[in-house]
Amino acid sequence: MNFEAIKSIYLFEMARMRRTLLQSVVSPVITTSLYFIVFGTAIGSRIQEVDGVSYGSFITPGLIMLTLLTQCISNGSIGIYFPKFTGTIYEILSAPIAMTEILIGYVGAAASKGLIIGLIILATASFFVDISIAHPFMMVVFLVLTAITFSLAGFIIGIWAKNFEQLNIVPMLVVPPLTFLGGSFYSIDMLPPFWQAVSHFNPVLYLVSGFRWSFYEIADVNPLISLAMIGLFLALCLSLVAWIFRTGYRLRS
Amino acid sequence: MTPIVSIRNLTKTYGNGFQALKGVDLEIKRGEILALLGPNGAGKTTLISIVCGLVNPSGGQVLVGGHDVVREFRKTRALIGLVPQELTTDQFETVWNTVTFSRGLHGKPANPARIESILKDLSLLDKRDSMLRELSGGMKRRVLIAKALAHEPEILFLDEPTAGVDVTLRRDMWQVVERLRKTGVTVILTTHYIEEAEEIADRVGVINGGELLLVENKAALMKKLGRKELRLELAEPLGALPSGLDSYHVTLAEDGGALIYEYQGEAEQGRIATLLGSLAAQGIEFRDLSTRQSSLEDIFVELVGQRS
Numbered sequence: 001m002n003f004e005a006i007k008s009i010y011l012f013e014m015a016r017m018r019r020t021l022l023q024s025v026v027s028p029v030i031t032t033s034l035y036f037i038v039f040g041t042a043i044g045s046r047i048q049e050v051d052g053v054s055y056g057s058f059i060t061p062g063l064i065m066l067t068l069l070t071q072c073i074s075n076g077s078i079g080i081y082f083p084k085f086t087g088t089i090y091e092i093l094s095a096p097i098a099m100t101e102i103l104i105g106y107v108g109a110a111a112s113k114g115l116i117i118g119l120i121i122l123a124t125a126s127f128f129v130d131i132s133i134a135h136p137f138m139m140v141v142f143l144v145l146t147a148i149t150f151s152l153a154g155f156i157i158g159i160w161a162k163n164f165e166q167l168n169i170v171p172m173l174v175v176p177p178l179t180f181l182g183g184s185f186y187s188i189d190m191l192p193p194f195w196q197a198v199s200h201f202n203p204v205l206y207l208v209s210g211f212r213w214s215f216y217e218i219a220d221v222n223p224l225i226s227l228a229m230i231g232l233f234l235a236l237c238l239s240l241v242a243w244i245f246r247t248g249y250r251l252r253s
Numbered sequence: 254m255t256p257i258v259s260i261r262n263l264t265k266t267y268g269n270g271f272q273a274l275k276g277v278d279l280e281i282k283r284g285e286i287l288a289l290l291g292p293n294g295a296g297k298t299t300l301i302s303i304v305c306g307l308v309n310p311s312g313g314q315v316l317v318g319g320h321d322v323v324r325e326f327r328k329t330r331a332l333i334g335l336v337p338q339e340l341t342t343d344q345f346e347t348v349w350n351t352v353t354f355s356r357g358l359h360g361k362p363a364n365p366a367r368i369e370s371i372l373k374d375l376s377l378l379d380k381r382d383s384m385l386r387e388l389s390g391g392m393k394r395r396v397l398i399a400k401a402l403a404h405e406p407e408i409l410f411l412d413e414p415t416a417g418v419d420v421t422l423r424r425d426m427w428q429v430v431e432r433l434r435k436t437g438v439t440v441i442l443t444t445h446y447i448e449e450a451e452e453i454a455d456r457v458g459v460i461n462g463g464e465l466l467l468v469e470n471k472a473a474l475m476k477k478l479g480r481k482e483l484r485l486e487l488a489e490p491l492g493a494l495p496s497g498l499d500s501y502h503v504t505l506a507e508d509g510g511a512l513i514y515e516y517q518g519e520a521e522q523g524r525i526a527t528l529l530g531s532l533a534a535q536g537i538e539f540r541d542l543s544t545r546q547s548s549l550e551d552i553f554v555e556l557v558g559q560r561s
Binding site: 004005090091092096098 | 350
């Protein structure tokens, strides 16, 4: 293992976060605060409790997941896309490092950034609503696994993307509908039976549901199934990355 | 002495079917400066990209320091520094950070004193805290060299180091290469500027159409293939070529005012005296003489022309 190289990539990526503090940290915090003001306080005050939890508290895990997914995908993708775009990737590909080490550096940094932002949002949320965490350990497990999985997905997108439009297509067009329709703002019990069934095809449902369970012990699906589904997404992303590394897809001709 | 780089029957066919290398054999000696000369699209960049690990070979084998570049990539890449052709830099990074990053990427622990000395050698020390986007093209090129040297490689690949740079900067770059040679670093540079190869290389390889046409010691190459031309400015113009000079490759200049004798190699050089003797015998006087040796460019054009 070339630990120095992993450390270099990781620290280099984290330094980017420090340089772009406004965009990386302040912007998601402001966005989430707006959600709390609009959905939690303004509209939420007129919505009755969901499964015995006030609406503002109910949406908190979903909002954290929404930001975590978006941040991990965009950080994971830009981290590897940017050197491809500027051409500095030559240096990474000609260094004595294995692809798995490159992956650990980039995905580790993207997941760390996502986790930091997720925790900042949790802290922000506690200013607006009452939050209790029933299973702190499981909360961290859900958070970390989701961060890694979606940073990996971002990494794959970053390698696949040939231009900025392709780079943004998933975080802009795919993630928001999945998170909004994945039970971030409601329990799927509130949906008609047909849409309840459709929702089960949405991977985000499992993430939000499992994560919410770790807070309030209320869930749309069994938390173990949620955990298994995250494991499945992680395995899918890992096999795709393994294929990319084996074939050199869009990295080495 | 075992070569530091050994390339055997190297082939590369890209996904679109383009055959960039058609069985290249090359041995590079430790400490030498080798120039790979060839027109655009000859296969120069593909060749060094395979050695550096940027491109996968289709066939053949490359050994660096006795290690296979595919199977033992950690060992080979640790020995190599690469300066790419394009000025690819992280615009928003500082010189110091980007060079330090390169060292870490190669698995070497931080060594600020070493980085400082590299920057000093390349006259970049006063720019250490400048962002790369604030630097001129020439300085960016030097930063790329600093990055390539950050992990103290034994072999440095320079891909078209002076493409598109002005004459002063080119001279500047040649001096950098000369200094590197003194520290024992093996330098392989690709270029399509013949004068560059002529100026700084110990050996010259000519590559065209994916084939290595020759690799020769520069001086030997010039001697072996270089044509020389003796020009005798006549005191009185001649109407026709005098008889008795048929056995020499002598031609009369268009205005009849000069005789031009073309010769090649040492054997024909010896005949200059007899040629001059026979001119004197015929009473042909000349007021001046000059000789000219063909440049690497002439040799190159001839070689590439023969194959195409």
